Amino acid sequence: MKTLFVLEFKKLAKKRMNIIVIAVCLVLVGLLFALPVKQFIVLNTEGEQIMGTAAIAMERDFENAYAGELTNERITSDIAAYQALFDDPANVSQDSDTKALSKTAYFKHFFPYIDYWKLINGNYVAASTYDSSFSAITNMNLEDGVDFYAARDKKVSTMLNYSYADWNFSDSEKAFWQNRVSSVKTPYEYGYHAGWKLLLSCMELFVVGILGICICVSGTFSGEYQSGAASVILSSRYGKSKLVKAKIFAAFVYSLSAFTLFILVGCGIQLAAFGVDGWNLPIQVLSSIAPYRMSLLSAALIAVATLYLILLGMVSFTLLLSAKMKSSVPVLVMIILVSILPMFLGISETSGIWNRILVLLPYRATQPVFSDEFIGYFGYPLGGMTFDIVTVRMIVYAVIMLVCIPFARRAWKKHQVA
Known part of the structure; x- marks a missing residue:
C-alpha cells in the first residue's frame, strides 16, 4: 500500500500540467493577496493620500487612538467630544444644507478614525445600512x-x-440568535485590527487554489481510462482494492499539501505586512451585532478550516466525476461551473430557501460571514435545533467528502475493462 501511495503521489506531483497549474495558482494567490497591501491607502489629517507601509503604520496609530474597552461611559464621552466639534463655527461646513463638518475639520478630527465611528454609528442604524452622514451620533x-x-x-x-x-425568522431562530448575541462578552475591546479585517475579506480568493487543485486531480481515474491503462490496472491483483485506496489517499495528500502552500503564501503576505496586532480582539470590532463569540484570530482559523473542508469536499466530488467519466474534459467543465457559477448568482430578498442553498455553494462558502449583518444570521433549523451557517458549511462539505469517496471507489471497481 505504501509503495502504491508513493507512486500515485509522484504521478500527481511530477505531472507537467499539474506543476504548471500549481505554479500559476501560487503566483495568482500571491498577487491577489499582495495587491490589497500595495494599494492600501490612508488619508492623513490633511486629507493627503498615503500608500503602502507608511499607510499601514499610520492606520495603526489612528485605530489605537481609540483602543480600549468600549464601555457606555467611554462611548458617551467620545460622542460628546465629536458633537462638541460643531460648537466651533470654524469646524462647520457652510456649503451643506445639513449639519456637517468642514473639510479641514473632517480630515483632522473625524476621517482618520472612521472605522471606529462606523462601528459606533452603525450600532444605531438599521442592519446592512450605511449612514454616510453619521446622523445617528x-x-x-x-x-x-x-x-x-x-x-x-x-x-x-x-x-x-x-x-x-x-x-x-421562526420563533426558534429568533431565540437562537438572541441567545447568541446575549452570550457575547461585553464591553467590547477595540484597537488596531486592519490586518485581520483585510485577511477575512480576502478569504474567497483561495477559491483560485481550490479550483487549480481540482484540475490537477481531475485525471486521477479518467486519465487511466483515456490512456487505456485502466484495462491493465483493473485486471491486476490490487487494481480494484489497494490501488484505488492509494489513488484517493494520494489525491488528498497532494491536495492538502498544495493548498497549505497557498494558505501560507496568502495569509503570510498580509499578516507580514499588517502585523498580527489585534488577534485577540472580538469579531464585534467589525460589526457590533456579530452573533459569534470569538476573537479575530479564531474567526480566521475557522475560516481556514472551512476552506480546507471545502477543498476536501470539492476534491472528493472531482474524484467521483473522474471515476464515472471516461474523459477529463467534462470533469473540468463541471468543476469549473460548480465553483464559479455561484459568483454570478445574487442573494434574494424574498426566498429564504434559495439564500440558504446559495451560501453553501463553493464560491459563496469561501466567504466568511462572521460580521455580515444579514448573511451572518442565516440559520438552519433541524430536528428542533438551529445551526448557524458556519457550522452547516463545515458539516455539508464533510458529508460531501464522506459520500463521494465510496461512490468513486465503487465506480472505479465497476468500470468495464475492454
Whole structure:
C-alpha cells in the first residue's frame, strides 16, 4: 500500500500540467493577496493620500487612538467630544444644507478614525445600512448617556422581526440568535485590527487554489481510462482494492499539501505586512451585532478550516466525476461551473430557501460571514435545533467528502475493462 501511495503521489506531483497549474495558482494567490497591501491607502489629517507601509503604520496609530474597552461611559464621552466639534463655527461646513463638518475639520478630527465611528454609528442604524452622514451620533441626545449594548440588542430584535415577504425568522431562530448575541462578552475591546479585517475579506480568493487543485486531480481515474491503462490496472491483483485506496489517499495528500502552500503564501503576505496586532480582539470590532463569540484570530482559523473542508469536499466530488467519466474534459467543465457559477448568482430578498442553498455553494462558502449583518444570521433549523451557517458549511462539505469517496471507489471497481 505504501509503495502504491508513493507512486500515485509522484504521478500527481511530477505531472507537467499539474506543476504548471500549481505554479500559476501560487503566483495568482500571491498577487491577489499582495495587491490589497500595495494599494492600501490612508488619508492623513490633511486629507493627503498615503500608500503602502507608511499607510499601514499610520492606520495603526489612528485605530489605537481609540483602543480600549468600549464601555457606555467611554462611548458617551467620545460622542460628546465629536458633537462638541460643531460648537466651533470654524469646524462647520457652510456649503451643506445639513449639519456637517468642514473639510479641514473632517480630515483632522473625524476621517482618520472612521472605522471606529462606523462601528459606533452603525450600532444605531438599521442592519446592512450605511449612514454616510453619521446622523445617528451627530444628532444623538446624550443627556442621559448612551446604552450601546441595549441599542445593539434592539437592532438585533428589529432585524429578526422584520418581514421579508415569504421569508421570516421562526420563533426558534429568533431565540437562537438572541441567545447568541446575549452570550457575547461585553464591553467590547477595540484597537488596531486592519490586518485581520483585510485577511477575512480576502478569504474567497483561495477559491483560485481550490479550483487549480481540482484540475490537477481531475485525471486521477479518467486519465487511466483515456490512456487505456485502466484495462491493465483493473485486471491486476490490487487494481480494484489497494490501488484505488492509494489513488484517493494520494489525491488528498497532494491536495492538502498544495493548498497549505497557498494558505501560507496568502495569509503570510498580509499578516507580514499588517502585523498580527489585534488577534485577540472580538469579531464585534467589525460589526457590533456579530452573533459569534470569538476573537479575530479564531474567526480566521475557522475560516481556514472551512476552506480546507471545502477543498476536501470539492476534491472528493472531482474524484467521483473522474471515476464515472471516461474523459477529463467534462470533469473540468463541471468543476469549473460548480465553483464559479455561484459568483454570478445574487442573494434574494424574498426566498429564504434559495439564500440558504446559495451560501453553501463553493464560491459563496469561501466567504466568511462572521460580521455580515444579514448573511451572518442565516440559520438552519433541524430536528428542533438551529445551526448557524458556519457550522452547516463545515458539516455539508464533510458529508460531501464522506459520500463521494465510496461512490468513486465503487465506480472505479465497476468500470468495464475492454
